[in-house]
Amino acid sequence: MPVTHLKINGVEVPDTGIPNSGSVNLRPMGEEGAGATSHHCLTIDKLRDGTTDQWEPYDVLKNDWAVAPVRTSVPRSLFGPSGETSNDAANNTDEGLVHDQPTGLKVTVPGPEADGDPVAVFADKLAIEDLHLTGNPENKVLPVVNTAPSGPKAHRGGTTVRDDVAKDLLASSARRGAVTAVLTAAGLPFDDLDDDLGPLAAAIRDLYTDPPLLVDARGH
CATH class of the missing domain: 1.20.58 (Methane Monooxygenase Hydroxylase; Chain G, domain 1)
Structure with missing residues (x-):
């Protein structure tokens, strides 16, 4: 369904490619379907600071979220000019489609940003100890070579x-x-x-x- 009006949290959103004006034709309804409007309404809330169950509207545009329409082709038989006949539609060269119609919305969150504080990793956190698996009597991991077995035989x-x-x-x-x-x-x-x-x-x-x-x- 083509979109003619867009609102996020009840407010019209400019500069998205959806003019918030105009109309769409519902061709199967004839003259009654001419000049219809289609409203796409999106609600985005966030938790209020310091709470776990209280929500408030989130202004995505002020927080640099990207909002763009999703465009596609729709059937001319459904959304073409309301006065068009079947023969007119059949003789049209657009393959029975109305092209480049906004039918949805893509909302993209901003990418991560560094806060300016460097990440510190201290040398002692990366320190290692040599591990000798053979020939060292102090080795506590594996028995040295030729160590006699102990304990009952399985x-x-x-x-x-x-x-x-x-x-x-x-x-x-x-x-x-x-x-x-x-x-x-x-x-x-x-x-x-x-x-x-x-x-x-x-x-x-x-x-x-x-x-x-x-x-x-x-x-x-």
């Missing part, structure tokens, strides 16, 4: 706990299946909620136990 644990969990899953699956069968016989099918837990029970027996997730104290 080993693969038993399967008792995993076996118990797998058995419980299979038992739960069987009980759930029995309940589902009764409900289905009563006319309340729940087949989609009775997925077989057998594959999960089988996976639990080997979950997180395959090499190389298990290493000994030497890291081999």
Whole structure:
């Protein structure tokens, strides 16, 4: 819809390419649609200083915001001259369009500005310490070369706990299946909620136990 008048926070905005005068034709309405106006109204508020819930109008022009219309082509059949006939529109050389019509608004905030205060970074904040990963007995990060392993040797644990969990899953699956069968016989099918837990029970027996997730104290 072409725009004929522009207001920001209730005030007409000059020098935007939208004249705040003139009219637009609504061709399908015939003579009644001739000379119509289209008002584009934009409201921009900001928080009042020192508050968290009180808003006030923000003057974008005084704060160097850029305001410019968005222009495009609109259908001549909708916004062409109201007295124009279909044949006139068809014989026009503008491809059935009314060109360069303001249809919206682009508002751009100003770019950042330096406040004049330099950013100070002191040398001690950038200081570094040499890190020796081998050959230094005082190194506290990694063991030096050929350090003997300490602590108990890693080993693969038993399967008792995993076996118990797998058995419980299979038992739960069987009980759930029995309940589902009764409900289905009563006319309340729940087949989609009775997925077989057998594959999960089988996976639990080997979950997180395959090499190389298990290493000994030497890291081999």
